[in-house]
Amino acid sequence: MKTKSVSFGAIEVGATSFHVWAGPCVIEDESQFLKSAQFVRSQGGTALRAGIFKLRTSAESFQGLREESQPIIKKVRSETDLLMISEITDPRQIEFLDSLVDIYQVGTRNMFNYELLKELGKSVKPILLKRAFSARIAEWLKAADYIVQGGNENIILCERGIRTFETKTRNTLDLNAVAFLKQESPFPVFVDPSHGTGLSQLVPALSQSAVCAGADGLLIETHPNPSQALCDSQQALSFSEFEGLMAKLKKLTPLYGKSL
Amino acid sequence: MKTKSVSFGAIEVGATSFHVWAGPCVIEDESQFLKSAQFVRSQGGTALRAGIFKLRTSAESFQGLREESQPIIKKVRSETDLLMISEITDPRQIEFLDSLVDIYQVGTRNMFNYELLKELGKSVKPILLKRAFSARIAEWLKAADYIVQGGNENIILCERGIRTFETKTRNTLDLNAVAFLKQESPFPVFVDPSHGTGLSQLVPALSQSAVCAGADGLLIETHPNPSQALCDSQQALSFSEFEGLMAKLKKLTPLYGKSL
């Protein structure tokens, strides 16, 4: 099945451009976020991970700056003109997020949150719909259908690893699913190798594997100082690791009819 | 660890009474719901499954009567004085549900919906927190903690089956988890063998197994006419099957220091 590309801002996802959307797990402060933005932009990234509301397994973990992120995002946006991608975790956040965010991300814990999906179906913004770590492909496509039924067809699927019995890696990245969806669904497909592996040292290899599987883009965690990151420190690339990866992607993507 | 019982209305969960909460998957119309209520009450059930908002894998499936359930619930309540347990699928529903519902159920797809859990932490009503079909026990307990942190300690855990590679049954009911939680957590534990097996013919056996594993109660689907049910028809007990099960539970529960 031919991929139906999704266009917004100055970009088109699912056509001949390969996209890398990157940035930290969560906005920590202005300095960390601005540094990340400038770096991602310098590397050719076309959108910035702007973590505002975070879903954390433990109530004691840092839940994001939340409403306090607003001035930071506004400033970084005006200085870098990067598109912002951010996770929405509650339908009541739309009013607040709508002026700050260019792409709504539905995280792995919310793929089955159909009330949220229905709400996003009313939006005109593109939705990056991550796979629940427990979702079968068929259920994932039915979740996308909830958004389509609401009137919004600007959907990008994002494989981010599924839960299996393996314990050496945080999740098992399912690239079978990527190749399958590129043949059987009309949606562009991204891959998140940061969550898909949980280990920064595996991210470069799996990012490249994702290209061959047919991915239209990558969602990658990078941080100015990974060991100090307030979340997901084990899986974030340092800036130099990220540069190394981009150099490899530049050689690889043309073999697959994509340019970076 | 000793179970801390949860008391509300005239009942106490987690002490010496064994509770069976039953009813249809979803309210279909007044006649179906009233018949179910009268039957459940006649059998000694202490709360009624009142399905108002349903999360269905497919957007095309029946999503519940939603706001139109209100008059039906009011009528059935006044005629049977059963406690009502109903799933909440969006924090915005609380205002509507609060006058209709005695126990909030968090369904398997929402155990990781921490914004919803935070909202329920502000309620004083008991919360039946189902395990996500993909949740480790440790994550389930951390989800409960989100409610506790909000100020609500009236939590009942409900094991309802996990997703595994087995395909003959809809889920794999994890009674190990029930025995484990009764030893290691302070919360009362229910078991839902209807979703836990997905096959009505297995429900009686697994209901009894749940008692031995330490369960404080059961959540069971029963319908006046299972083959015509608008959802979960394969797993609902007919009224006569339900009666047979109750007879067995009456003999079994005293061996475990519980009365029905």
Add this chain to the structure above:
Amino acid sequence: MKTKSVSFGAIEVGATSFHVWAGPCVIEDESQFLKSAQFVRSQGGTALRAGIFKLRTSAESFQGLREESQPIIKKVRSETDLLMISEITDPRQIEFLDSLVDIYQVGTRNMFNYELLKELGKSVKPILLKRAFSARIAEWLKAADYIVQGGNENIILCERGIRTFETKTRNTLDLNAVAFLKQESPFPVFVDPSHGTGLSQLVPALSQSAVCAGADGLLIETHPNPSQALCDSQQALSFSEFEGLMAKLKKLTPLYGKSL
């Protein structure tokens, strides 16, 4: 489907007797094995776990006394006249085992070892066929068919837990499968709650749950001194824990038409 009972020695499995087969994970020395045998016999156990060849994940772990078990088994047998159940891990062991063993156990790692199953199809001894921890029920029944095709219909299935994402327990005991098999297959079904949970403190509860699910018997690890056991020390019951369990089973089994 009606269970076809399996008769051998003085016992019948799958009829009105409920059987407990117990003993240590592995034969360590004469004293440990004799003590275990006398204890199991005094408790009404009808067969003894006689671990001769052990499959261990690590090549460095104790692999059983192997051929050196012979005099120990002979002595214990003559003193207690218990039936011996022992795992066979290689078709070449049959010659050695045939005079020592009354019931061949196919362990979880060998359920897919079809060459071994074909060999056991030629035996007249009963085969306790454990489920591979990764096997679907349908595959388990097809494995049993390999034995039947060889001419041996004396098969007892044994559920011993499947591998899932849960990490608090060693395996997830699948009692759905037990209830399912009692309805859909002709074979008697045992449950091994020791491996099924991996934690001795959960064994009594799950043993009783197994009875309600329809089990015809239990395979249980017990050891004179669990903390010193050479394998599976976390899951073996002490003798006093075992006694406590037997007392409970004596009350429970009559409710299910079985006597202990």
Add this chain to the structure above:
Amino acid sequence: MKTKSVSFGAIEVGATSFHVWAGPCVIEDESQFLKSAQFVRSQGGTALRAGIFKLRTSAESFQGLREESQPIIKKVRSETDLLMISEITDPRQIEFLDSLVDIYQVGTRNMFNYELLKELGKSVKPILLKRAFSARIAEWLKAADYIVQGGNENIILCERGIRTFETKTRNTLDLNAVAFLKQESPFPVFVDPSHGTGLSQLVPALSQSAVCAGADGLLIETHPNPSQALCDSQQALSFSEFEGLMAKLKKLTPLYGKSL
């Protein structure tokens, strides 16, 4: 960790050559096997899949030509001088196989068959050790250790997909494991995308993904007439599909320091 290459015949695995070992699931007759051999050789394959003994889920399925394969293999060998890789399913087969086979394959169902692994530890031939579809990486490495302890260090690991809840694909190919093992183990790593996906249309994409993940070679099913194959017909590549894949691999492997 640096990969320790495995050398035998005229080839070296784990160094700068990328190897494709291909052929049918099972030897069906001389014509099918000879055609496959000539084709694989013409494409640059360095070993031929020679299925002699097959483990099939059902006792009724074709179990391989077994001893009758001997003259066919001898003939094909003399005409093509390809190395033969064949699965061993019983330690008693070694005597028969030793003169026919250059590489022993331990299949997914036998990775936990430690008695077989011990026997192979005494061989000097290279062992392709497939991952059990239920094995954690740590267990897989411990299985390899059984062979090493016996004295044979010529081990090649082969990722072939693990069992998960996904049902659209036969298995979930775990390329995380490949990247992990290339960093953390000394063994060369192959990937079997035929079993890893179960769908021939996904094999080319995942084969290429495997290269980026670090694989040293591929094990691929190809058949002169896939729809007529006696086993695994859904996952075998036709000869023209195989040619297309080889052309792509020729462009891709040099980016990863490998030549085909």
